[in-house]
Amino acid sequence: MYERLAQEVAAFESVAAASASFEEEELEEAPVSGETKKSKRTRAQRGSNVPTDNGIPLAHLPKVAIVGRPNVGKSALFNRITGSNLAIVYDYPGVTRDRLYTRASWGATDFVVVDTGGLMSDAVQLPSDQRMMAIKALSDSGLPQAIERQAAAAVVEADSIVLVMDGQLGLTAADEEIVSWLRRTHPNKAxxxxxxxxxxxxxxxxxxxxxxxxxLEPIAVSAISGTGTGELMEQLMASLPPPKSSESVAAPDAPLAVAIVGRPNVGKSSLLNSLAGEERSIVSAISGTTRDAIDTDVALPDGRRFKLIDTAGIRKRVAVADSKDGAEPLSVNRALQAIRRSEVVALVLDASECADAEAGRFTVTQQDFRLAELVAAEGRACVIVINKWDTVAGKDANTHVAFQKEILAQLRALSWATIVFTSATTGQRVARILEAAHSAGEEHRRRITTATINMVIRETVNWRAPPSLRGSSRKGRIYYATQAAVRPPTFVFFVNDPKLFTDEYKRYVERQLRDNVGFPGTPLRLFWRGKAPATIAGGRKMDTGAYT
Known part of the structure; x- marks a missing residue:
C-alpha cells in the first residue's frame, strides 16, 4: 500500500510543480493594462535587450541614470531599454517619484537602468489636483524637492547619464538648466x-x-515605437565601464523578498527608509506619494540579505475606480504584483487610527481585513507590523500583549502571523521586522519528514476520531499523509472519502499540525484525496487503488 501511496505523492508533486511554474509564467506574461500589452508587442522586436541574469549582482554592474524634466517620457524609455513594464507610464507630470532599478542587457553587455522622477523647481508643475495639497501640506523640503533628491542620488551613483527631452515641445529653459547643472556637478560623467x-x-x-x-549630439528616439533606440544604446554602451565577470564575483544566495503593503499613509515608505538606513523612498503627508514598487536590497551584519519592496497604498476597489488620479490603478496593480513575487509580506497597520489603549480596543479596518485575506490567499508568509506605536496614548508595558490576541482574532485569515509593534520615526523595534520576516521565511521553506507527519496524525486521530456522516455508519479514515511542497508548506492527506471530513475537523487537524510541528508565520495548505470509485470487472467490484 505504501508503495502505491508514494507513487500518488510523486504524481501530486509533479502536478504542483507544473502548476507553480504555470502561475509564474502567467504572472510574467499576463497583461495588466494597455501599456503592458504595448510592451508585449514590442518585446519580440527588441530581442537583443531582454535582460539575462548572468549571476553578477546588481551592485557590480555599471549603472545608467535616466533624467529629465517631468513628462518627457523617461519611464517609457526605461521600459523600452529594459524590455519590461516595471515603470508606470501615464500622461501627466509627477507620476515617477522614487528611484526604480532593474537589470538590462544590450548585446553582451549587462548594466543597471535607473528611472528617476522629473526634475522640477516647485510644486506649481504638479497636476492641479495635487498642486494645492503640495503647496498647503509640504514644507520647503517637500515632494518636489524630494523627487529631485532622488534623481540627484541616481546621478551620483551612475556611470553614464541619459538626458531625455521632448522633441515635440522643443528646447526649454528648464532643459538648459538641467544640462548646466549636470556639467557643473558631474563634468566627468558621460x-x-x-x-x-x-x-x-x-x-x-x-x-x-x-x-x-x-x-551635445542629440539622438532622435521614440520610446513608444522604438525608433532610434538602437543608435542610443550603441552610443551608451561605448561609454560604460565593463562589468565584473561572473568568475570574479561570488554569486550570493537569493535575498528574501519582503513586500511592504498596507493602506495609504500607514508609514510603509518610512519603514523602508528606516530599514535601509537612507532616504530610499519619498515620505510625505500626502496620501499616495509612492507610485512604483521600489526594490531595495538590505544586508545584515551576519550576512542575511533581504529585498524590501515598498508599494503604493492599496485603497478600496471602489475608491480606486472613482479616483481622478489615472495612475492609481496602475500603482495598485504594481503593489499586487509585488505581493505575488515576494515570499514574505509585511502588512502594515496604523496604530494611531486603530489603537485605543485607554479603552483597551484595537479596531482593524475593513480594508486591512481584505488585505489580510489577499495575503493568505496568495500563500505568502506574513508579519503584521503595527506602525506608529509611539503615537498611542495611555499604553503600558502590557498593552501590546493584550492587543495581539485581539488583532489575530480580527485578522482571522492571518491567525498564524507574527506581530511586531514598531515606530518608523523613532526606530523603535524596527529591526525586529527583519528578524520576524527571516523566521517566517524559514518556516515558509521548511519541510518535515513523512514519519513525523504521520506520527502527529496518529496522535491527532487518537485524541479525536473523525466524525461519521449523519445517518451512516461510515467513518473517515486517514491512511497516510505527506508534505508535497513548500512555499507555502503543502500537505496531502490520503483518506477513504474526503466528504467524511468536515471543515471543522480539517481545521482541528491543521491546529494539531501547528501545535506539534510549528510553522509560525506561514500559511499551510491541506489537500484531502480520497480513493477513486470502485469499478466492476468480471461481475464483481474491484478496488482500483487509485486516489482522486
Whole structure:
C-alpha cells in the first residue's frame, strides 16, 4: 500500500510543480493594462535587450541614470531599454517619484537602468489636483524637492547619464538648466542626449535641430515605437565601464523578498527608509506619494540579505475606480504584483487610527481585513507590523500583549502571523521586522519528514476520531499523509472519502499540525484525496487503488 501511496505523492508533486511554474509564467506574461500589452508587442522586436541574469549582482554592474524634466517620457524609455513594464507610464507630470532599478542587457553587455522622477523647481508643475495639497501640506523640503533628491542620488551613483527631452515641445529653459547643472556637478560623467517623441522619421531631423546648441549630439528616439533606440544604446554602451565577470564575483544566495503593503499613509515608505538606513523612498503627508514598487536590497551584519519592496497604498476597489488620479490603478496593480513575487509580506497597520489603549480596543479596518485575506490567499508568509506605536496614548508595558490576541482574532485569515509593534520615526523595534520576516521565511521553506507527519496524525486521530456522516455508519479514515511542497508548506492527506471530513475537523487537524510541528508565520495548505470509485470487472467490484 505504501508503495502505491508514494507513487500518488510523486504524481501530486509533479502536478504542483507544473502548476507553480504555470502561475509564474502567467504572472510574467499576463497583461495588466494597455501599456503592458504595448510592451508585449514590442518585446519580440527588441530581442537583443531582454535582460539575462548572468549571476553578477546588481551592485557590480555599471549603472545608467535616466533624467529629465517631468513628462518627457523617461519611464517609457526605461521600459523600452529594459524590455519590461516595471515603470508606470501615464500622461501627466509627477507620476515617477522614487528611484526604480532593474537589470538590462544590450548585446553582451549587462548594466543597471535607473528611472528617476522629473526634475522640477516647485510644486506649481504638479497636476492641479495635487498642486494645492503640495503647496498647503509640504514644507520647503517637500515632494518636489524630494523627487529631485532622488534623481540627484541616481546621478551620483551612475556611470553614464541619459538626458531625455521632448522633441515635440522643443528646447526649454528648464532643459538648459538641467544640462548646466549636470556639467557643473558631474563634468566627468558621460552624458547622452535623447530627444523623445520623435515618432515621425521624416520630421525627426527638424525636431532635433534646435537641440544642437546645447553642445551635445542629440539622438532622435521614440520610446513608444522604438525608433532610434538602437543608435542610443550603441552610443551608451561605448561609454560604460565593463562589468565584473561572473568568475570574479561570488554569486550570493537569493535575498528574501519582503513586500511592504498596507493602506495609504500607514508609514510603509518610512519603514523602508528606516530599514535601509537612507532616504530610499519619498515620505510625505500626502496620501499616495509612492507610485512604483521600489526594490531595495538590505544586508545584515551576519550576512542575511533581504529585498524590501515598498508599494503604493492599496485603497478600496471602489475608491480606486472613482479616483481622478489615472495612475492609481496602475500603482495598485504594481503593489499586487509585488505581493505575488515576494515570499514574505509585511502588512502594515496604523496604530494611531486603530489603537485605543485607554479603552483597551484595537479596531482593524475593513480594508486591512481584505488585505489580510489577499495575503493568505496568495500563500505568502506574513508579519503584521503595527506602525506608529509611539503615537498611542495611555499604553503600558502590557498593552501590546493584550492587543495581539485581539488583532489575530480580527485578522482571522492571518491567525498564524507574527506581530511586531514598531515606530518608523523613532526606530523603535524596527529591526525586529527583519528578524520576524527571516523566521517566517524559514518556516515558509521548511519541510518535515513523512514519519513525523504521520506520527502527529496518529496522535491527532487518537485524541479525536473523525466524525461519521449523519445517518451512516461510515467513518473517515486517514491512511497516510505527506508534505508535497513548500512555499507555502503543502500537505496531502490520503483518506477513504474526503466528504467524511468536515471543515471543522480539517481545521482541528491543521491546529494539531501547528501545535506539534510549528510553522509560525506561514500559511499551510491541506489537500484531502480520497480513493477513486470502485469499478466492476468480471461481475464483481474491484478496488482500483487509485486516489482522486
Amino acid at each position: 552624458l547622452h542626449l535623447a530627444i523623445n517623441k520623435c515618432e515621425n522619421p521624416q520630421k525627426a531631423d527638424m525636431q532635433v535641430s534646435e537641440f544642437w546648441e546645447l553642445g
